[in-house]
Amino acid sequence: MVSAPNIADHCPVIETKNLSVSFGGHLAVSDVSCCFEEGTLTAIVGPNGAGKTTYFNLISGQLKSTSGHVFLNGEEITQYPVARRAQCGIGRAFQLTNLFPELTVQENIRLAVQSMAKTRDSFLTLWSSHTELIEKADHFLELAGLGQYAKANASTLSHGNQRKLEVAILMALEPRVYMFDEPTAGMSVDEVPIVLDLIKRVKSEGNKTILLVEHKLDVIRSLADRIVVLNNGEVVADGDPTTVMASDIVREAYLGRARQDRVGAAK
Numbered sequence: 672m673v674s675a676p677n678i679a680d681h682c683p684v685i686e687t688k689n690l691s692v693s694f695g696g697h698l699a700v701s702d703v704s705c706c707f708e709e710g711t712l713t714a715i716v717g718p719n720g721a722g723k724t725t726y727f728n729l730i731s732g733q734l735k736s737t738s739g740h741v742f743l744n745g746e747e748i749t750q751y752p753v754a755r756r757a758q759c760g761i762g763r764a765f766q767l768t769n770l771f772p773e774l775t776v777q778e779n780i781r782l783a784v785q786s787m788a789k790t791r792d793s794f795l796t797l798w799s800s801h802t803e804l805i806e807k808a809d810h811f812l813e814l815a816g817l818g819q820y821a822k823a824n825a826s827t828l829s830h831g832n833q834r835k836l837e838v839a840i841l842m843a844l845e846p847r848v849y850m851f852d853e854p855t856a857g858m859s860v861d862e863v864p865i866v867l868d869l870i871k872r873v874k875s876e877g878n879k880t881i882l883l884v885e886h887k888l889d890v891i892r893s894l895a896d897r898i899v900v901l902n903n904g905e906v907v908a909d910g911d912p913t914t915v916m917a918s919d920i921v922r923e924a925y926l927g928r929a930r931q932d933r934v935g936a937a938k
């Protein structure tokens with residue numbers, strides 16, 4: 672067993688050490704060691720099949736690693752199941768699987784607020800603070816720009832509004848680590864800014880650690896403090912966005928830009 676990082680010196684919020692998983696001999700994530708600090712937003716990028724979602728699954732607990740370790744605030748959580756990791760503060764927005772489609776938008780958020788309150792308070796306190804719970808749910812509802820849909824069933828919302836609701840639910844759960852997997856996928860151009868603003872709002876709290884799997888360069892540019900590039904399950908670049916995006920190998924192979932730029936310049 673690998674010893675936990677030295678908490679006295681410095682302790683990243685999330686750390687993966689030599690993390691690997693293979694599927695029938697295919698190494699989908701290969702020996703990935705990365706630290707993610709409080710107050711930062713890291714974009715995990717790479718071509719299709721690079722291992723981004725698999726790496727996310729290993730951190731949030733959906734998948735068990737073949738080898739390696741995951742730490743949260745210095746505590747080893749490698750063997751913890753998903754629910755325990757969530758209780759410890761890892762929050763992940765799935766592609767709409769977190770929603771209760773037959774409940775209203777307001778009820779969906781209220782459930783999240785309520786589950787947070789339950790972990791903190793007794794039922795007696797809960798009962799007396801019922802109004803406070805609703806007010807808090809409405810606060811997240813408004814933040815997500817979903818006020819007008821409060822009484823609508825979640826299943827009746829557009830895809831974009833369902834994604835917003837998902838982010839609002841995640842915010843209501845107040846995790847320490849936010850994991851977003853392509854949060855704007857399938858959204859119309861005018862819906863994207865609301866989700867980006869929500870993520871910026873989380874970021875502005877300054878004490879959250881945000882991981883984002885994303886393909887869209889403009890989204891990465893507007894949000895990321897750091898980019899980690901995966902290819903064939905391995906980290907091939909890691910650094911500040913300007914440096915990583917300017918790197919030829921990354922632009923050409925993983926972001927698909929260098930060739931386009933050259934073609935554009937030659938015209």
Ligand SMILES: Nc1ncnc2c1ncn2[C@@H]1O[C@H](COP(=O)(O)OP(=O)(O)OP(=O)(O)O)[C@@H](O)[C@H]1O
Pocket residue numbers: 694699717718719720721722723724725726
């Ligand atoms: N449950 C699984 N069983 C077998 N192979 C898997 C499984 N999950 C992922 N893989 C394989 O692992 C590799 C990494 O997949 P992953 O979904 O993590 O890539 P990705 O970078 O998220 O890709 P994309 O950008 O297309 O979503 C791929 O080759 C994929 O086929």
